[in-house]
Each structure stands twice: as C-alpha cells, then as structure tokens.
Amino acid sequence: DIQLTQSPPSLSASVGDRVTITCRASQGISNNLIWFQLKPGKAPKSLIYAASSLQSGVPSKFSGSGFGTDFTLTISSLEPEDFATYYCQQHNSYPLTFGGGTKVEI
Amino acid sequence: EVQLVQSGAEVKKPGESLKISCKGSGFSSVNYWIAWVRQLPGRDLEWMGIVYLGDSDTTYSPSFEGQVTISADKSISTAYLQWGSLKASDSAMYYCARSPGYRSGSHDYWGQGTLVTVSS
Numbered sequence: 001d002i003q004l005t006q007s008p009p010s011l012s013a014s015v016g017d018r019v020t021i022t023c024r025a026s027q028g029i030s031n032n033l034i035w036f037q038l039k040p041g042k043a044p045k046s047l048i049y050a051a052s053s054l055q056s057g058v059p060s061k062f063s064g065s066g067f068g069t070d071f072t073l074t075i076s077s078l079e080p081e082d083f084a085t086y087y088c089q090q091h092n093s094y095p096l097t098f099g100g101g102t103k104v105e106i
Numbered sequence: 107e108v109q110l111v112q113s114g115a116e117v118k119k120p121g122e123s124l125k126i127s128c129k130g131s132g133f134s135s136v137n138y139w140i141a142w143v144r145q146l147p148g149r150d151l152e153w154m155g156i157v158y159l160g161d162s163d164t165t166y167s168p169s170f171e172g173q174v175t176i177s178a179d180k181s182i183s184t185a186y187l188q189w190g191s192l193k194a195s196d197s198a199m200y201y202c203a204r205s206p207g208y209r210s211g212s213h214d215y216w217g218q219g220t221l222v223t224v225s226s
Contacts, residue, residue: 032211032212034212034213036213036216042218043110043201043215043216043217043218043219044201044203044216045216046213046214046215046216049209049212049214050212055214056214085149087151089151089211089213090211091205091209091210091211091212091213094156094165094167094211095153095167095168095169096141096153096156096167096211097153098143098150098151098152098153100149100150101149101150101151103149
C-alpha cells in the first residue's frame with residue numbers, strides 16, 4: 001500500500017496568514033492526488049484534483065503543487081471559514097490511501 | 107447541483123445487520139464511481155471499496171473484503187454499504203464519495219456522512 005505522510009499534524013495560524021501543508025508519498029504516484037477539507041458535521045469538500053487543479057467552485061486562495069512523491073497545499077490568506085482539517089489522498093493505485101490530516105486552528 | 111445524500115444515523119446491537127445508502131442527484135450519467143470511506147473516532151480515514159454505478163463493478167480494500175458488501179442501483183443513482191453481522195469495532199462515521207469514470211478515486215463530491223454506533 002502507498003503510505004501518505006502529511007505534515008504538520010496540526011498548526012496554529014491567524015486570519016490572513018499563508019499556510020502550507022505537505023504530503024509525501026512512499027512511492028511515486030504521478031499527479032494522482034487530491035486535497036480535501038473536513039469540518040465537523042459537514043460533508044468533506046474536495047479542493048484540488050490532479051495535484052494542482054482547482055475543483056470547480058473552489059476559491060483561488062487554495063493551490064496545490066507537486067508530482068511524484070512530494071506535494072503541497074497552500075492557502076494564500078486564511079479566512080475564518082478555512083479553519084478545518086485538511087487531507088491528501090492518492091488514487092494512483094488501490095487501495096486508495098489518505099494522509100493523517102492537518103488540523104488548522106486559530 | 108450535485109449532491110450525495112446519505113441515510114441517517116444508525117444505532118445497532120452487535121450481530122445485527124445494516125445497510126446504509128448514498129443517493130446521488132444533480133447528475134444524470136451513471137459514468138461515476140462511488141467509494142466508501144470510514145473515519146474512526148479521532149481522524150484516521152480508511153478506504154473501504156468502490157463501485158461503478160454503470161455496471162456495479164466493485165473493488166474492495168483487502169482490509170474490508172469479506173467484512174462488508176458494496177453495491178449499487180444505477181436506476182436510482184444509489185450506492186450501498188452493507189454489514190451482515192455488526193461488531194462494536196464497526197462504530198464509526200462512514201462517508202461516500204463520487205469520482206468520474208475516467209479517473210477512479212479522484213473524488214469530487216462527498217456525502218455528509220452516516221454515523222453508525224454498535225453497542226450492546
């Protein structure tokens with residue numbers, strides 16, 4: 001199975017901050033990676049597909065980059081609604097696997 | 107608007123059976139995959155398996171093969187996750203997620219989650 005290591009597990013930030021989350025795969029996965037946001041009591045929301053493409057309707061403050069084994073999600077300027085947990089997930093091969101999550105806190 | 111609407115929370119006893127659902131709306135094609143994902147208390151997410159709405163082709167995670175049954179009814183754009191005999195360790199939040207037929211696992215929309223509690 002492909003292991004995804006996300007860092008940091010949590011971070012504290014302020015409104016307006018730029019935040020970067022990293023995801024490292026245990027083997028090359030091309031650009032077969034998505035990022036999504038999870039808030040308690042809400043449906044997860046997909047943000048990025050194919051490592052760097054913005055899902056429809058997602059604001060441009062979110063961006064993704066990377067290829068192969070190293071990937072990043074950047075939020076250019078945090079807003080109150082962005083405080084949540086963020087996950088990466090690979091779909092290069094079954095079983096699909098997830099990173100451990102990064103909780104972004106105030 | 108694309109939506110995946112999951113069935114409501116369930117409280118069951120060990121040994122009971124259960125089938126939860128994930129109904130898609132806002133899209134007419136059956137050219138989509140629906141995956142099931144488990145979130146145990148805490149944060150870890152586990153992929154359980156995936157079913158193709160068009161022909162019910164199914165792939166299971168080795169961790170869940172034989173433990174659950176995943177199925178679909180394309181006529182109503184609905185996927186199902188089923189247990190024959192629940193255990194306390196099945197208590198978790200279960201999410202469904204859609205991905206396009208040409209990019210299995212690249213989830214674009216998710217359900218709101220179904221909380222399953224198994225307790226005697």
